Amino acid sequence: MARTPQDITDAELNVLQVLWDQGTATVRELTEKLYRECTLSLTATVQKLLERLEGKKCVKRDRKTWPHQFSAILKREELIARQLQTTANKLCEGELNPLLTCLVKAKGLSAEDRQSLRGLLDQLDMDTK
Amino acid sequence: MARTPQDITDAELNVLQVLWDQGTATVRELTEKLYRECTLSLTATVQKLLERLEGKKCVKRDRKTWPHQFSAILKREELIARQLQTTANKLCEGELNPLLTCLVKAKGLSAEDRQSLRGLLDQLDMDTK
DNA sequence: TATCGTACAGACAGATCGTCTGTCTCACAA
DNA sequence: TTGTGAGACAGACGATCTGTCTGTACGATA
Structure with missing residues (x-):
């Protein structure tokens, strides 16, 4: 039987927490806040988490700015x-x-x-x- | 990073629900209640779930009876x-x-x-x- | 136009969880 | 006492989830 996945994952929740605190942030800011460093792979990880959160309508992304600005939709x-x-x-x-x-x-x-x-x-x- | 496993699984919870209703039950009774049939493999599945619930101190097993009688510890x-x-x-x-x-x-x-x-x-x- | 950071797609490995197979043990009937 | 069927127990598998990484394309700035 299919297990029911959790709607918001632990790692995703961590991202959300920062967004709730900051209001808005870039990938770099999020990565540094979460991992205290900012390597290439960590950035990609956060990017992926944001991507998934966006798919779940929990986060919105401002594509007009560079780099993109992320903010929480879900309160x-x-x-x-x-x-x-x-x-x-x-x-x-x-x-x-x-x-x-x-x-x-x-x-x-x-x-x-x-x-x-x-x-x-x-x-x-x-x-x- | 290690994901945090959920303390009580969906399938485990289903077993608990029946035990909360019945108070006490055998593997056979649980299996029939949960799956509406009682094949060998399904029985083993329920057995395994009970085993895990016992390990988590959520269920207790009376080994003096045959077959064993199970009941919920966790309310x-x-x-x-x-x-x-x-x-x-x-x-x-x-x-x-x-x-x-x-x-x-x-x-x-x-x-x-x-x-x-x-x-x-x-x-x-x-x-x- | 060279460079660097970001965006995006895809993939992977470890872990979880529901399920199953196989073997042993117990109770009961012949 | 022995045969039989159900339950107990151990072990394993496979689908899925989830955090992470690699690789490539893209955009801005010097």
Whole structure:
């Protein structure tokens, strides 16, 4: 049976992280940021990762500039949401609520966290009224 | 670079799902549930998956019975929590809060959902008082 | 026009993962 | 006790994924 490939690979994610930080970057900048050096082969590697990310509509490339300028299309929050939906599909028949419950029950939620969460909920109540 | 293998594989997860439903099962029962038939090779496949799950401490095997009875050690909620932590590590520097925010902001959270979530929060307030 | 960095295509190797084959062992019936 | 069928276990294979590299074409700058 065909294994389901991960939509965003580890190496691809590293590239995305830099783009999220910088906003926009060239291959050279990305390579140096990621590998702390910039050889020919490393550049090609990053180039390939960008190519794949472009194919996945996660990154866009400005071909009018030289060298090309790359920037992220996919926002960090969108990726988070996508990942959450994926785990929900795998483990909760697509329902997001069980994830919420799990998160809230997990330790590491301070009183302030709870308070700000209540704020968010109130906000939602207002919006849908 | 070594790719990071996924802790629980798709096929392994399918086995776990059945165990979560049934509570306990033999290889034969699992195979029939998963593949709707029970050939020699399919049985071996399930056997191998169980072996790997056992190695990962997700499943335990009762060797006193014949055939062996298998049951899940890892609970569904625990796996959910683990998955959430994994995405948090990849995308939020380990912080769970951003996930919460994402989830709450996502559509598909009804008024009742919000209300029950408030209940959960109140519960937590009580506990930590 | 020579040179250097970038773009692009293609390929490769290591690893993962689902699957299968083969052998041994156990329980049960004849 | 022995034969039989199902399960346990070990090992291996092959498709696929994924990070990386090589090779070639292209574009800009001196």
